[in-house]
Amino acid sequence: MSTAFYIAAAVALVSTFLVVTRLNAVHALLYLIVSLLSVALIFFLHGAQFAAALQVIVYAGAIMVLFVFVIMMLNLGPAAVGEERQWVRPHAWIGPSILVCILGAELVWVLSRGGSKASAVAEVTPKEMGIALFGPYLMGVEMASMLLLAGLVGALHLGRRRRGRREPQ
Amino acid sequence: MGQIPTEHGLILAGLLFILGLVGLLARRNVIFMLLSVEIMLNAAGLAFVTAGARWNQPDGQVMFIFVLTMAAAEVSVGLALVLLLYQKFKTLDADAASRLRD
Numbered sequence: 001m002s003t004a005f006y007i008a009a010a011v012a013l014v015s016t017f018l019v020v021t022r023l024n025a026v027h028a029l030l031y032l033i034v035s036l037l038s039v040a041l042i043f044f045l046h047g048a049q050f051a052a053a054l055q056v057i058v059y060a061g062a063i064m065v066l067f068v069f070v071i072m073m074l075n076l077g078p079a080a081v082g083e084e085r086q087w088v089r090p091h092a093w094i095g096p097s098i099l100v101c102i103l104g105a106e107l108v109w110v111l112s113r114g115g116s117k118a119s120a121v122a123e124v125t126p127k128e129m130g131i132a133l134f135g136p137y138l139m140g141v142e143m144a145s146m147l148l149l150a151g152l153v154g155a156l157h158l159g160r161r162r163r164g165r166r167e168p169q
Numbered sequence: 170m171g172q173i174p175t176e177h178g179l180i181l182a183g184l185l186f187i188l189g190l191v192g193l194l195a196r197r198n199v200i201f202m203l204l205s206v207e208i209m210l211n212a213a214g215l216a217f218v219t220a221g222a223r224w225n226q227p228d229g230q231v232m233f234i235f236v237l238t239m240a241a242a243e244v245s246v247g248l249a250l251v252l253l254l255y256q257k258f259k260t261l262d263a264d265a266a267s268r269l270r271d
Contacts, residue, residue, distance in 0.1 A: 006177075016188045019204060020201075043218050046178070067244075070252060074255055124230060144234075
């Protein structure tokens with residue numbers, strides 16, 4: 001259990017350091033996804049299964065897809081072809097692949113030991129979390145919904161194309 | 170085969186937060202600055218979950234869900250701003266938009 005934690009922590013630190021130091025945005029995104037997945041494994045080892053699932057689905061899934069969309073939108077044009085040719089070289093994906101293989105081996109090891117049932121840590125079930133979320137934290141949930149609405153309206157307003165109105169130069 | 174020490178989880182969260190902070194301060198590309206903010210938010214969530222696991226309470230994960238919500242809202246507005254910056258200045262340099270009145 002502790003060994004898995006330290007390996008995942010090392011993977012998280014290495015991949016996060018590589019996120020900060022990469023020059024290419026897509027390479028940094030690949031390493032950031034690895035970092036988020038390793039943090040998800042740490043959540044799992046801490047007995048926070050629901051948080052681990054949310055980390056994989058929302059962080060490594062949805063938010064990173066937003067980043068990929070924006071980076072792809074920004075790289076339109078003939079210069080993107082040359083960059084693309086450079087990106088598909090093995091050195092772009094060999095690093096993230098190795099780190100993900102370490103995480104995958106850890107996952108197989110944890111599952112082969114009997115899964116979460118046999119783990120020494122006491123887990124917090126999603127049921128307890130839901131009771132807490134909609135009990136004492138109900139006001140926080142309402143505020144989070146207002147925050148998401150504000151984010152939606154803000155992104156819509158900023159992303160709207162202003163036709164018929166001249167851009168101030 | 171024992172419990173993971175809480176201190177080590179918190180140290181990891183602190184190191185990840187520092188890495189994100191260094192990235193935010195050192196980079197000039199707006200996309201990398203947003204990625205660094207994501208790293209810092211994730212480190213904060215890791216600290217919350219670690220503390221929640223230490224006391225075996227669901228509050229840590231509840232706070233993690235709130236951090237996740239805030240990160241999603243922040244990233245949507247931030248990336249819309251990045252697109253706007255690129256349309257206006259044709260660059261991702263954060264220093265290009267250093268003057269509010271332009």
